[in-house]
Amino acid sequence: MSTDRKSDAVLDDEEKTLVDESKEDLLPQPASAPSSTTRHRYSAAAIIPVWIVLSSAVIIYNNYLYNQLYFRFPVFLVTWHLVFAAIGTRVLQRTTHLLDSAKDVRITQDMFIKSILPIGALFSGSLILSNKAYLYLSVHYIQMLKAFNPVAILLITWAFRIQEPNKKLGVIVVMISSGVALASRGELHFDMTGFLIQAAAVAFEASRLVMIQVLLHGLKMDPLVSLHYYAPVCAVLNLAVIPLTEGLEPFYEMMRIGPLILFSNAAVAFLLNIAAVFLVGAGSGLVLTLAGVFKDILLVTSSVLIFGVQVTPLQVFGYSVALIGLVLFKTSGSR
Numbered sequence: 338m339s340t341d342r343k344s345d346a347v348l349d350d351e352e353k354t355l356v357d358e359s360k361e362d363l364l365p366q367p368a369s370a371p372s373s374t375t376r377h378r379y380s381a382a383a384i385i386p387v388w389i390v391l392s393s394a395v396i397i398y399n400n401y402l403y404n405q406l407y408f409r410f411p412v413f414l415v416t417w418h419l420v421f422a423a424i425g426t427r428v429l430q431r432t433t434h435l436l437d438s439a440k441d442v443r444i445t446q447d448m449f450i451k452s453i454l455p456i457g458a459l460f461s462g463s464l465i466l467s468n469k470a471y472l473y474l475s476v477h478y479i480q481m482l483k484a485f486n487p488v489a490i491l492l493i494t495w496a497f498r499i500q501e502p503n504k505k506l507g508v509i510v511v512m513i514s515s516g517v518a519l520a521s522r523g524e525l526h527f528d529m530t531g532f533l534i535q536a537a538a539v540a541f542e543a544s545r546l547v548m549i550q551v552l553l554h555g556l557k558m559d560p561l562v563s564l565h566y567y568a569p570v571c572a573v574l575n576l577a578v579i580p581l582t583e584g585l586e587p588f589y590e591m592m593r594i595g596p597l598i599l600f601s602n603a604a605v606a607f608l609l610n611i612a613a614v615f616l617v618g619a620g621s622g623l624v625l626t627l628a629g630v631f632k633d634i635l636l637v638t639s640s641v642l643i644f645g646v647q648v649t650p651l652q653v654f655g656y657s658v659a660l661i662g663l664v665l666f667k668t669s670g671s672r
Contacts, residue, residue, distance in 0.1 A: 384615045385628050391609040392632055393639070396476075398602050406594050411468035412579055413587035414602075419464075419572035421603035422610065426565035435614060439562045452552040457570030459545035464571065465578060466538035473531025477637040477648060481520040482535050484633075484659035487666060488513050489543035499547065512662035519655025525647050560613040630660050 402408045430436040444453060470479055488510050494500040521527065558566070579587070591599060616628065637656070641648055 381628075384612065385631075388609070388612045388616045388628065389632050389635065391605065391612050393635070395606050395609055396636070398605055402594070402598070402602060406598070408587075408590055408594050409472070410583045410587035410590065411471065412465055412575060412582050413591075415464050415468055416572055416575035416579060417599060418603050418606045419568045419575065421600075422564050422607055423568040423572055425607045426561055426568065429561070429611075430565065435611065436561055436565060438559060439565055442556065442558060442562060442566075444566065448553075452548075453566055454570060456545055456548050456552065457567050458574060459541050459548060460567055461571040461574040461578075463538050463541035463545060465575065465582075466534050466541060470531050470535035470538060473528045474535060475524075475526060476639075477641065478520070478524050478526075478652075479535055480633045480636050481652065481656045481659070482517060482532075482539070484513060484520075484656065484663060485517045486539055486543060487663060488517075489539050490546055493543050493547045497547075499551065506666070509662050509666045512665070513659045516655045516657070516659030516662060519658065520652045521655075523649040523651030523653075523655060525649060559617055560610055564610055627664070630663065634660075 399414070402414070408414075426436060430439060467479075474482075491500070491506060491510060495502045521532070637648065
C-alpha cells in the first residue's frame with residue numbers, strides 16, 4: 338500500500354449514527370409508527386458548522402494517529418470508540434437530560450436477541466469493513482462510493498417487497514448509480530480489494546437500516562440513544578474480531594502512544610455523536626441530507642488540498658451527478 342493512500346486512512350465510524358434518522362426516511366414508514374422521540378431544537382445555522390468542525394476534527398485526529406504516530410489498527414480504534422461511547426452514554430443518562438428519550442424505548446430480552454443483536458452484528462460488520470477500506474482507498478473516493486448507500490437501501494426494500502418500485506425512483510437510482518460508476522472509472526488509484534471491501538460495507542449498512550425498520554417496526558431512536566444500545570453489542574463483537582484481524586499488536590502499541598492520546602481521540606469522536614443529537618433536531622431530513630452533502634464536498638476538497646491527491650474531471654462530473662440524484666430523491670416526495 339502506497340504512502341499516499343495511507344495518508345488518507347481515517348475513521349468515520351461515528352458518522353454511521355449521525356444521520357440514521359435521515360437515512361431511515363428512505364424506507365417506507367408504517368402508518369402506525371410511533372412519533373419520533375423528543376428532540377433538542379437548535380438553529381440549523383448554529384449546529385451544522387459545529388457538527389462539520391467536529392467531524393473534520395475526528396478525521397484529522399485519526400489521520401494523525403495513523404500517519405504521524407503510525408498506529409494503524411482501525412478495528413481496535415473503532416472498538417475503543419465503541420467502549421468509550423458505551424460508558425459515555427451511561428454517564429450522560431445519569432447526569433444530563435440528553436438520553437431522556439431512552440425511557441420511551443422498551444427493549445425486552447426477546448427484542449434484544451431477535452432485533453438488537455442481529456442489527457448490532459450488521460453495524461459491527463459495517464464499521465469494520467468501512468474502516469478497512471480506508472487502508473486501500475483515498476478519502477475522496479470513499480466519500481464518492483458512499484453516495485450509493487440510498488440506492489443499496491432501495492434495492493433491498495424492492496427485493497424483499499418492503500417497498501414497491503416506481504419509475505421516478507428508478508430514474509434516480511440509475512442517476513446515482515451512473516454517477517458512482519463514472520467516479521470509479523475516473524479514479525486514478527483504483528484498488529479492487531478496497532472497492533470490494535467498501536461495497537460490502539455499503540451492503541451491511543443498507544441491510545442494517547432496513548432491518549431496523551422491519552424488526553423494530555418504526556421505533557425511533559436518536560443517535561445517542563441508538564449508540565446507548567448498540568455500542569456495547571458492537572464493542573463485544575469487535576473485541577472477538579480483533580485477535581483474528583490485528584492480533585495483540587494494537588494492545589502493545591497503545592502503550593507507546595499513551596492513554597492521553599487514546600482518551601482525547603475517543604472524546605472528540607463522542608462529542609461528534611452528541612452534536613448529532615442536536616443536528617437531528619435542527620431540521621428536516623432534507624436539511625440533514627444537504628448538510629451531509631456539503632460535508633462530503635468539503636472532505637473531497639480537503640483531500641485534494643491537504644493530502645495532495647488527484648481528482649480527475651470525470652470523477653468530479655460523476656460525483657456531481659450522484660449528489661444531484663441524492664438531492665432529487667429527498668425532494669421528490671416519493672417513498
